[in-house]
Amino acid sequence: MPTTLTQTHSRPHTLPGRDLPTVLVVYESAWGNTRQIAEAIGDGFGAGATSTVVPVASAPPLDQVHADLLVVGAPTHAFGLSRPGTREDAHERGGAELGTGVREWLDAGTVASGRLAATFDTHVRHPNLPGTASRAAARKLRHLGYEIVVEPEMFWVDGMEGPLLVGEVERARAWGAELARRV
Numbered sequence: 770m771p772t773t774l775t776q777t778h779s780r781p782h783t784l785p786g787r788d789l790p791t792v793l794v795v796y797e798s799a800w801g802n803t804r805q806i807a808e809a810i811g812d813g814f815g816a817g818a819t820s821t822v823v824p825v826a827s828a829p830p831l832d833q834v835h836a837d838l839l840v841v842g843a844p845t846h847a848f849g850l851s852r853p854g855t856r857e858d859a860h861e862r863g864g865a866e867l868g869t870g871v872r873e874w875l876d877a878g879t880v881a882s883g884r885l886a887a888t889f890d891t892h893v894r895h896p897n898l899p900g901t902a903s904r905a906a907a908r909k910l911r912h913l914g915y916e917i918v919v920e921p922e923m924f925w926v927d928g929m930e931g932p933l934l935v936g937e938v939e940r941a942r943a944w945g946a947e948l949a950r951r952v
C-alpha cells in the first residue's frame with residue numbers, strides 16, 4: 770500500500786512490548802520521478818515499520834524529526850542538491866514550482882535529532898555525469914551527526930523530465946526492504 774503524509778503502516782503481529790521502528794522519507798521532486806521512488810521506498814518497508822513519506826515543503830523542521838530512520842531523496846541538479854536557480858530552471862522547463870528544497874531543509878538543521886539516515890537521488894544515466902544529490906545530502910547529514918546506514922543510492926531517469934528507467938521503481942522497493950533490515 771502506498772505511504773503518504775497521512776498513511777502509515779503498522780505490523781499486524783507486533784510482539785508485546787516491541788514498538789515498530791519509525792521511518793520518515795522526505796523528498797523533493799519537480800516532475801514526480803523522485804516522488805515515485807520515495808513512495809516505492811516507503812512501500813518497501815511494508816508492515817515492518819511505521820513509515821511516512823512527505824514532500825520536503827511539508828516536512829517538519831529537521832531538528833524536530835525523531836524517526837528511527839530518516840530517508841532523504843532529491844533530484845540531482847547541477848551535480849548536487851538543487852538551489853533556487855536550478856529549481857527555477859526546472860520550473861521554466863515544465864516542472865513544478867518548488868519554493869524550497871532538500872538543501873535548504875538540511876541547512877536549517879543544527880543537530881542530529883535522530884541517529885540513523887539514508888539518502889537517495891534521481892540522476893540522468895546518459896551521459897554519466899559526476900556528482901549526485903544523494904552524496905551531497907549524506908555529507909550534510911553526517912556533518913550534523915547522523916550515521917548513514919547504507920551507501921547513498923542513485924535511481925536513473927531517462928532525461929531531464931524522466932521517465933524513470935524500467936525497473937527503477939521495483940529497485941526502490943527492494944532498497945526500502947533492505948533499509949528496513951537496518952533499523
Ligand SMILES: Cc1cc2nc3c(=O)[nH]c(=O)nc-3n(C[C@H](O)[C@H](O)[C@H](O)COP(=O)(O)O)c2cc1C
Nearest residue numbers: 798799800801802803844846847848859891893929
Ligand atoms: C537545472 C537542472 C540541472 C540538472 N543537473 C543534473 C546533473 O547535474 N546530473 C544529472 O544526472 N541530472 C541533472 N538534472 C536532471 C535531473 O536529475 C532530473 O530532472 C531529475 O532526476 C528528475 O526528477 P524529478 O522528477 O523528481 O524532479 C538536472 C535537471 C535540472 C532541471
